[in-house]
Amino acid sequence: MIAQLQGQLVEKNLTDVVIDCAGVGYFVEISLHTYSLIPDGEHIKLYTYLLVREDAQRLFGFAEKSEREVFKLLLTVSGIGANTARTMLSSLDPSQIAQAIANGDVRTIQSVKGIGAKTAQRVILDLRDKILQVLEDPQISVLPSNRGRDEALSALETLGYVRKQAQKVVDKILSDQPDATTEQLIKQALKQL
Known part of the structure:
Protein backbone atom coordinates (compact mmCIF):
# COMPACT_ATOMS: atom_id res chain seq x y z
CA MET A 1 0.00 0.00 0.00
CA ILE A 2 1.15 3.55 -0.68
CA ALA A 3 1.22 5.27 2.74
CA GLN A 4 2.47 8.69 1.69
CA LEU A 5 3.69 10.72 -1.27
CA GLN A 6 6.26 13.45 -1.19
CA GLY A 7 7.12 15.49 -4.23
CA GLN A 8 6.50 18.53 -6.39
CA LEU A 9 2.92 19.70 -6.81
CA VAL A 10 2.21 19.71 -10.56
CA GLU A 11 -1.52 20.34 -10.64
CA LYS A 12 -4.02 21.40 -7.96
CA ASN A 13 -7.80 21.19 -8.37
CA LEU A 14 -10.63 21.27 -5.84
CA THR A 15 -11.04 17.50 -5.90
CA ASP A 16 -7.60 16.22 -6.90
CA VAL A 17 -3.90 16.95 -7.24
CA VAL A 18 -1.05 15.57 -9.32
CA ILE A 19 2.23 15.06 -7.47
CA ASP A 20 5.50 14.43 -9.30
CA CYS A 21 7.55 11.89 -7.31
CA ALA A 22 10.88 11.17 -8.99
CA GLY A 23 9.43 11.66 -12.46
CA VAL A 24 6.19 9.74 -11.88
CA GLY A 25 3.01 11.80 -11.65
CA TYR A 26 0.50 10.45 -9.14
CA PHE A 27 -3.17 11.44 -9.47
CA VAL A 28 -4.49 11.81 -5.91
CA GLU A 29 -8.09 12.50 -4.94
CA ILE A 30 -8.46 14.98 -2.06
CA SER A 31 -11.11 16.62 0.12
CA LEU A 32 -11.73 20.36 0.35
CA HIS A 33 -10.18 20.27 3.83
CA THR A 34 -6.90 18.99 2.36
CA TYR A 35 -7.19 21.39 -0.59
CA SER A 36 -7.29 24.33 1.83
CA LEU A 37 -4.10 23.13 3.55
CA ILE A 38 -2.00 22.55 0.40
CA PRO A 39 0.25 25.45 -0.65
CA ASP A 40 0.46 26.22 -4.37
CA GLY A 41 3.41 25.03 -6.47
CA GLU A 42 5.61 23.70 -3.73
CA HIS A 43 7.16 20.51 -2.50
CA ILE A 44 4.36 18.77 -0.59
CA LYS A 45 3.72 15.64 1.43
CA LEU A 46 0.36 13.86 1.55
CA TYR A 47 -0.64 10.88 3.65
CA THR A 48 -2.42 8.48 1.33
CA TYR A 49 -4.88 5.62 1.26
CA LEU A 50 -5.03 3.25 -1.72
CA LEU A 51 -8.52 1.89 -2.30
CA VAL A 52 -8.51 -1.22 -4.49
CA ARG A 53 -11.77 -2.46 -6.00
CA GLU A 54 -12.49 -4.92 -8.79
CA ASP A 55 -12.99 -2.15 -11.31
CA ALA A 56 -10.68 0.58 -10.05
CA GLN A 57 -7.70 1.61 -7.96
CA ARG A 58 -8.10 5.01 -6.36
CA LEU A 59 -5.51 6.94 -4.40
CA PHE A 60 -6.77 9.39 -1.78
CA GLY A 61 -4.53 12.01 -0.20
CA PHE A 62 -4.75 13.83 3.13
CA ALA A 63 -2.78 16.73 4.55
CA GLU A 64 -3.11 15.33 8.08
CA LYS A 65 -2.87 11.80 9.46
CA SER A 66 -6.02 12.39 11.51
CA GLU A 67 -8.03 13.06 8.36
CA ARG A 68 -6.79 9.80 6.81
CA GLU A 69 -7.76 7.88 9.95
CA VAL A 70 -11.28 9.35 9.96
CA PHE A 71 -11.60 8.49 6.25
CA LYS A 72 -10.58 4.87 6.90
CA LEU A 73 -13.06 4.60 9.77
CA LEU A 74 -15.88 6.03 7.67
CA LEU A 75 -15.23 3.39 5.00
CA THR A 76 -15.97 0.66 7.55
CA VAL A 77 -19.58 1.87 7.93
CA SER A 78 -22.18 0.13 5.77
CA GLY A 79 -23.59 2.61 3.26
CA ILE A 80 -20.56 4.93 3.34
CA GLY A 81 -18.34 4.67 0.28
CA ALA A 82 -15.22 6.57 -0.67
CA ASN A 83 -17.15 9.41 -2.34
CA THR A 84 -19.44 9.92 0.66
CA ALA A 85 -16.51 9.80 3.08
CA ARG A 86 -14.66 12.40 0.99
CA THR A 87 -17.81 14.57 0.87
CA MET A 88 -18.03 14.38 4.67
CA LEU A 89 -14.41 15.48 5.00
CA SER A 90 -15.07 18.29 2.53
CA SER A 91 -18.09 19.54 4.48
CA LEU A 92 -16.69 19.13 8.01
CA ASP A 93 -13.13 18.98 9.25
CA PRO A 94 -11.97 15.73 10.93
CA SER A 95 -12.29 17.08 14.47
CA GLN A 96 -15.88 18.21 13.81
CA ILE A 97 -16.78 14.75 12.51
CA ALA A 98 -15.09 13.10 15.50
CA GLN A 99 -16.83 15.44 17.94
CA ALA A 100 -20.22 14.82 16.31
CA ILE A 101 -19.72 11.04 16.42
CA ALA A 102 -18.45 11.08 20.01
CA ASN A 103 -21.45 13.14 21.16
CA GLY A 104 -24.07 11.35 19.07
CA ASP A 105 -24.86 14.52 17.12
CA VAL A 106 -26.99 13.13 14.29
CA ARG A 107 -27.88 16.59 12.93
CA THR A 108 -24.29 17.60 12.26
CA ILE A 109 -23.54 14.38 10.38
CA GLN A 110 -26.87 14.57 8.57
CA SER A 111 -26.01 18.11 7.42
CA VAL A 112 -23.60 16.54 4.90
CA LYS A 113 -25.13 16.23 1.44
CA GLY A 114 -26.21 12.68 0.68
CA ILE A 115 -26.42 11.47 4.28
CA GLY A 116 -29.84 10.72 5.67
CA ALA A 117 -30.96 10.16 9.24
CA LYS A 118 -30.48 6.37 9.16
CA THR A 119 -26.96 6.59 7.74
CA ALA A 120 -26.01 9.30 10.26
CA GLN A 121 -27.26 7.11 13.11
CA ARG A 122 -25.35 4.12 11.70
CA VAL A 123 -22.14 6.19 11.53
CA ILE A 124 -22.54 7.18 15.18
CA LEU A 125 -23.47 3.67 16.32
CA ASP A 126 -20.59 1.99 14.45
CA LEU A 127 -17.84 4.52 15.18
CA ARG A 128 -18.62 6.03 18.59
CA ASP A 129 -16.21 3.75 20.48
CA LYS A 130 -13.57 3.67 17.73
CA ILE A 131 -13.27 7.40 17.00
CA LEU A 132 -11.79 8.39 20.37
CA GLN A 133 -9.24 5.56 20.23
CA VAL A 134 -8.02 6.57 16.77
CA LEU A 135 -7.92 10.32 17.37
CA GLU A 136 -6.10 11.14 20.55
CA ASP A 137 -7.14 14.79 20.41
CA PRO A 138 -7.62 16.44 23.83
CA GLN A 139 -10.13 18.87 22.29
CA ILE A 140 -12.50 16.02 21.45
CA SER A 141 -14.52 15.08 24.48
CA VAL A 142 -17.67 13.13 25.01
CA LEU A 143 -20.32 15.34 26.51
CA PRO A 144 -22.74 13.61 28.83
CA SER A 145 -26.09 12.96 27.21
CA ASN A 146 -28.12 16.02 28.04
Whole structure:
Protein backbone atom coordinates (compact mmCIF):
# COMPACT_ATOMS: atom_id res chain seq x y z
CA MET A 1 0.00 0.00 0.00
CA ILE A 2 1.15 3.55 -0.68
CA ALA A 3 1.22 5.27 2.74
CA GLN A 4 2.47 8.69 1.69
CA LEU A 5 3.69 10.72 -1.27
CA GLN A 6 6.26 13.45 -1.19
CA GLY A 7 7.12 15.49 -4.23
CA GLN A 8 6.50 18.53 -6.39
CA LEU A 9 2.92 19.70 -6.81
CA VAL A 10 2.21 19.71 -10.56
CA GLU A 11 -1.52 20.34 -10.64
CA LYS A 12 -4.02 21.40 -7.96
CA ASN A 13 -7.80 21.19 -8.37
CA LEU A 14 -10.63 21.27 -5.84
CA THR A 15 -11.04 17.50 -5.90
CA ASP A 16 -7.60 16.22 -6.90
CA VAL A 17 -3.90 16.95 -7.24
CA VAL A 18 -1.05 15.57 -9.32
CA ILE A 19 2.23 15.06 -7.47
CA ASP A 20 5.50 14.43 -9.30
CA CYS A 21 7.55 11.89 -7.31
CA ALA A 22 10.88 11.17 -8.99
CA GLY A 23 9.43 11.66 -12.46
CA VAL A 24 6.19 9.74 -11.88
CA GLY A 25 3.01 11.80 -11.65
CA TYR A 26 0.50 10.45 -9.14
CA PHE A 27 -3.17 11.44 -9.47
CA VAL A 28 -4.49 11.81 -5.91
CA GLU A 29 -8.09 12.50 -4.94
CA ILE A 30 -8.46 14.98 -2.06
CA SER A 31 -11.11 16.62 0.12
CA LEU A 32 -11.73 20.36 0.35
CA HIS A 33 -10.18 20.27 3.83
CA THR A 34 -6.90 18.99 2.36
CA TYR A 35 -7.19 21.39 -0.59
CA SER A 36 -7.29 24.33 1.83
CA LEU A 37 -4.10 23.13 3.55
CA ILE A 38 -2.00 22.55 0.40
CA PRO A 39 0.25 25.45 -0.65
CA ASP A 40 0.46 26.22 -4.37
CA GLY A 41 3.41 25.03 -6.47
CA GLU A 42 5.61 23.70 -3.73
CA HIS A 43 7.16 20.51 -2.50
CA ILE A 44 4.36 18.77 -0.59
CA LYS A 45 3.72 15.64 1.43
CA LEU A 46 0.36 13.86 1.55
CA TYR A 47 -0.64 10.88 3.65
CA THR A 48 -2.42 8.48 1.33
CA TYR A 49 -4.88 5.62 1.26
CA LEU A 50 -5.03 3.25 -1.72
CA LEU A 51 -8.52 1.89 -2.30
CA VAL A 52 -8.51 -1.22 -4.49
CA ARG A 53 -11.77 -2.46 -6.00
CA GLU A 54 -12.49 -4.92 -8.79
CA ASP A 55 -12.99 -2.15 -11.31
CA ALA A 56 -10.68 0.58 -10.05
CA GLN A 57 -7.70 1.61 -7.96
CA ARG A 58 -8.10 5.01 -6.36
CA LEU A 59 -5.51 6.94 -4.40
CA PHE A 60 -6.77 9.39 -1.78
CA GLY A 61 -4.53 12.01 -0.20
CA PHE A 62 -4.75 13.83 3.13
CA ALA A 63 -2.78 16.73 4.55
CA GLU A 64 -3.11 15.33 8.08
CA LYS A 65 -2.87 11.80 9.46
CA SER A 66 -6.02 12.39 11.51
CA GLU A 67 -8.03 13.06 8.36
CA ARG A 68 -6.79 9.80 6.81
CA GLU A 69 -7.76 7.88 9.95
CA VAL A 70 -11.28 9.35 9.96
CA PHE A 71 -11.60 8.49 6.25
CA LYS A 72 -10.58 4.87 6.90
CA LEU A 73 -13.06 4.60 9.77
CA LEU A 74 -15.88 6.03 7.67
CA LEU A 75 -15.23 3.39 5.00
CA THR A 76 -15.97 0.66 7.55
CA VAL A 77 -19.58 1.87 7.93
CA SER A 78 -22.18 0.13 5.77
CA GLY A 79 -23.59 2.61 3.26
CA ILE A 80 -20.56 4.93 3.34
CA GLY A 81 -18.34 4.67 0.28
CA ALA A 82 -15.22 6.57 -0.67
CA ASN A 83 -17.15 9.41 -2.34
CA THR A 84 -19.44 9.92 0.66
CA ALA A 85 -16.51 9.80 3.08
CA ARG A 86 -14.66 12.40 0.99
CA THR A 87 -17.81 14.57 0.87
CA MET A 88 -18.03 14.38 4.67
CA LEU A 89 -14.41 15.48 5.00
CA SER A 90 -15.07 18.29 2.53
CA SER A 91 -18.09 19.54 4.48
CA LEU A 92 -16.69 19.13 8.01
CA ASP A 93 -13.13 18.98 9.25
CA PRO A 94 -11.97 15.73 10.93
CA SER A 95 -12.29 17.08 14.47
CA GLN A 96 -15.88 18.21 13.81
CA ILE A 97 -16.78 14.75 12.51
CA ALA A 98 -15.09 13.10 15.50
CA GLN A 99 -16.83 15.44 17.94
CA ALA A 100 -20.22 14.82 16.31
CA ILE A 101 -19.72 11.04 16.42
CA ALA A 102 -18.45 11.08 20.01
CA ASN A 103 -21.45 13.14 21.16
CA GLY A 104 -24.07 11.35 19.07
CA ASP A 105 -24.86 14.52 17.12
CA VAL A 106 -26.99 13.13 14.29
CA ARG A 107 -27.88 16.59 12.93
CA THR A 108 -24.29 17.60 12.26
CA ILE A 109 -23.54 14.38 10.38
CA GLN A 110 -26.87 14.57 8.57
CA SER A 111 -26.01 18.11 7.42
CA VAL A 112 -23.60 16.54 4.90
CA LYS A 113 -25.13 16.23 1.44
CA GLY A 114 -26.21 12.68 0.68
CA ILE A 115 -26.42 11.47 4.28
CA GLY A 116 -29.84 10.72 5.67
CA ALA A 117 -30.96 10.16 9.24
CA LYS A 118 -30.48 6.37 9.16
CA THR A 119 -26.96 6.59 7.74
CA ALA A 120 -26.01 9.30 10.26
CA GLN A 121 -27.26 7.11 13.11
CA ARG A 122 -25.35 4.12 11.70
CA VAL A 123 -22.14 6.19 11.53
CA ILE A 124 -22.54 7.18 15.18
CA LEU A 125 -23.47 3.67 16.32
CA ASP A 126 -20.59 1.99 14.45
CA LEU A 127 -17.84 4.52 15.18
CA ARG A 128 -18.62 6.03 18.59
CA ASP A 129 -16.21 3.75 20.48
CA LYS A 130 -13.57 3.67 17.73
CA ILE A 131 -13.27 7.40 17.00
CA LEU A 132 -11.79 8.39 20.37
CA GLN A 133 -9.24 5.56 20.23
CA VAL A 134 -8.02 6.57 16.77
CA LEU A 135 -7.92 10.32 17.37
CA GLU A 136 -6.10 11.14 20.55
CA ASP A 137 -7.14 14.79 20.41
CA PRO A 138 -7.62 16.44 23.83
CA GLN A 139 -10.13 18.87 22.29
CA ILE A 140 -12.50 16.02 21.45
CA SER A 141 -14.52 15.08 24.48
CA VAL A 142 -17.67 13.13 25.01
CA LEU A 143 -20.32 15.34 26.51
CA PRO A 144 -22.74 13.61 28.83
CA SER A 145 -26.09 12.96 27.21
CA ASN A 146 -28.12 16.02 28.04
CA ARG A 147 -31.70 16.40 26.91
CA GLY A 148 -31.60 20.05 27.96
CA ARG A 149 -28.71 20.61 25.55
CA ASP A 150 -30.71 19.29 22.62
CA GLU A 151 -33.77 21.31 23.60
CA ALA A 152 -31.69 24.47 24.04
CA LEU A 153 -30.06 23.99 20.62
CA SER A 154 -33.47 23.49 19.00
CA ALA A 155 -34.80 26.62 20.67
CA LEU A 156 -31.78 28.70 19.60
CA GLU A 157 -32.10 27.39 16.06
CA THR A 158 -35.78 28.37 16.05
CA LEU A 159 -34.76 31.86 17.15
CA GLY A 160 -32.57 32.10 14.04
CA TYR A 161 -29.10 31.29 15.36
CA VAL A 162 -26.73 29.10 13.34
CA ARG A 163 -26.58 25.63 14.90
CA LYS A 164 -22.78 25.32 14.83
CA GLN A 165 -22.29 28.63 16.66
CA ALA A 166 -25.03 27.86 19.17
CA GLN A 167 -23.54 24.41 19.73
CA LYS A 168 -20.12 25.83 20.63
CA VAL A 169 -21.65 28.27 23.11
CA VAL A 170 -23.97 25.70 24.72
CA ASP A 171 -21.16 23.12 25.00
CA LYS A 172 -18.94 25.71 26.68
CA ILE A 173 -21.69 26.54 29.16
CA LEU A 174 -22.22 22.83 29.86
CA SER A 175 -18.52 22.26 30.45
CA ASP A 176 -18.63 24.97 33.15
CA GLN A 177 -22.08 24.02 34.50
CA PRO A 178 -22.93 20.39 33.70
CA ASP A 179 -26.22 20.53 35.65
CA ALA A 180 -27.60 23.62 33.85
CA THR A 181 -31.30 23.42 32.98
CA THR A 182 -32.66 24.09 29.51
CA GLU A 183 -33.81 27.56 30.54
CA GLN A 184 -30.40 28.42 32.01
CA LEU A 185 -28.67 27.20 28.87
CA ILE A 186 -30.88 29.31 26.62
CA LYS A 187 -30.54 32.46 28.75
CA GLN A 188 -26.76 32.21 29.02
CA ALA A 189 -26.35 31.33 25.34
CA LEU A 190 -28.44 34.33 24.28
CA LYS A 191 -26.08 36.59 26.26
CA GLN A 192 -23.07 35.15 24.43
CA LEU A 193 -24.45 34.90 20.88
